[in-house]
Amino acid sequence: MIQNQVEFRNVSFRYADDQPWVLKNVSFTIKSDEWLAIIGHNGSGKSTIAKLMNGLLFPDQGEVIIQGVKLTEETVWDVRKKVGMVFQNPDNQFVGTTVRDDVAFGLENRGIERDKMIEAIEQGLKAVRMSDYLLHEPHRLSGGQKQRVAIAGVIAVKPDVIILDEATAMLDPKGRKEIIRTVNDLKQSNQLSLITITHDLNEIAQADRVIVMNAGEVWLESKPRDLFAKETALREIGLDVPFVAKLANAIQQHSITLTQQPLNQKELLDELWTYRLNK
Ligand SMILES: Nc1ncnc2c1ncn2[C@@H]1O[C@H](COP(=O)(O)OP(=O)(O)O)[C@@H](O)[C@H]1O
Numbered sequence: 575m576i577q578n579q580v581e582f583r584n585v586s587f588r589y590a591d592d593q594p595w596v597l598k599n600v601s602f603t604i605k606s607d608e609w610l611a612i613i614g615h616n617g618s619g620k621s622t623i624a625k626l627m628n629g630l631l632f633p634d635q636g637e638v639i640i641q642g643v644k645l646t647e648e649t650v651w652d653v654r655k656k657v658g659m660v661f662q663n664p665d666n667q668f669v670g671t672t673v674r675d676d677v678a679f680g681l682e683n684r685g686i687e688r689d690k691m692i693e694a695i696e697q698g699l700k701a702v703r704m705s706d707y708l709l710h711e712p713h714r715l716s717g718g719q720k721q722r723v724a725i726a727g728v729i730a731v732k733p734d735v736i737i738l739d740e741a742t743a744m745l746d747p748k749g750r751k752e753i754i755r756t757v758n759d760l761k762q763s764n765q766l767s768l769i770t771i772t773h774d775l776n777e778i779a780q781a782d783r784v785i786v787m788n789a790g791e792v793w794l795e796s797k798p799r800d801l802f803a804k805e806t807a808l809r810e811i812g813l814d815v816p817f818v819a820k821l822a823n824a825i826q827q828h829s830i831t832l833t834q835q836p837l838n839q840k841e842l843l844d845e846l847w848t849y850r851l852n853k
């Protein structure tokens with residue numbers, strides 16, 4: 575049983591010798607079956623972390639370790655089988671002329687035999703509820719559908735770690751929810767580690783843990799609940815908390831004590847009922 579799927583050990587990185595450090599001494603781990611959210615304002619180093627995780631970049635200092643193996647030029651091809659990544663703009667990710675060809679691409683790259691490939695394509699598309707679109711042209715799909723196909727392509731190769739780098743950023747709230755539900759279902763049924771890099775505060779609430787990046791450093795690592803209580807400190811580095819958290823924090827300033835920081839509307843309502851009944 576592998577404990578840590580991903581480990582960053584004192585990782586520092588800059589894009590060139592004459593440029594500033596983009597990541598400074600970044601350390602964290604991700605366990606199997608864990609959902610980690612990474613937040614931080616633009617330029618704080620989130621996408622650089624994602625690229626270091628599947629060997630698109632290599633650290634200048636420190637180590638990136640995937641399932642106990644240090645990521646190097648030699649191990650990168652094995653690591654890429656384990657770590658799947660979906661980016662913000664699905665249009666830049668399509669290579670096939672049909673949805674089927676597109677999902678097949680990652681499998682072909684891995685030399686998977688035809689029967690297994692057909693099965694994996696079907697499974698991938700089924701997981702994102704796009705089975706009916708097998709022969710459609712990717713560029714004709716809606717934004718949400720494109721992103722689901724991109725995710726199907728990642729799922730098809732059965733990685734142990736899936737990274738979504740602002741993969742829901744271009745979608746409307748409904749599309750966003752759908753993607754998150756899809757990957758969450760997958761995580762439940764396939765025991766994978768999920769890393770979501772996001773601006774969507776509601777996505778953070780569902781994660782097991784959150785890392786807040788600021789100016790290339792890990793500013794805070796905590797559970798979503800604890801993070802939402804730190805509204806004032808977060809605001810100082812230009813980040814916000816969800817509306818429910820704001821409401822809960824404001825209520826508590828009027829001497830109403832909640833038993834815990836609510837993560838969503840339902841939890842806040844439950845807290846208020848409890849408060850009322852105990853009064
Ligand atoms: N290819 C690149 N070449 C030089 N600098 C880059 C490159 N990509 C990103 N940067 C710089 O690295 C910093 C971190 O970028 P990035 O990891 O994309 O942050 P985020 O994803 O949090 O917005 C930024 O200052 C950005 O301008």
Ligand SMILES: [Mg+2]
Nearest residue numbers: 620621622740
């Ligand atoms: Mg980014």
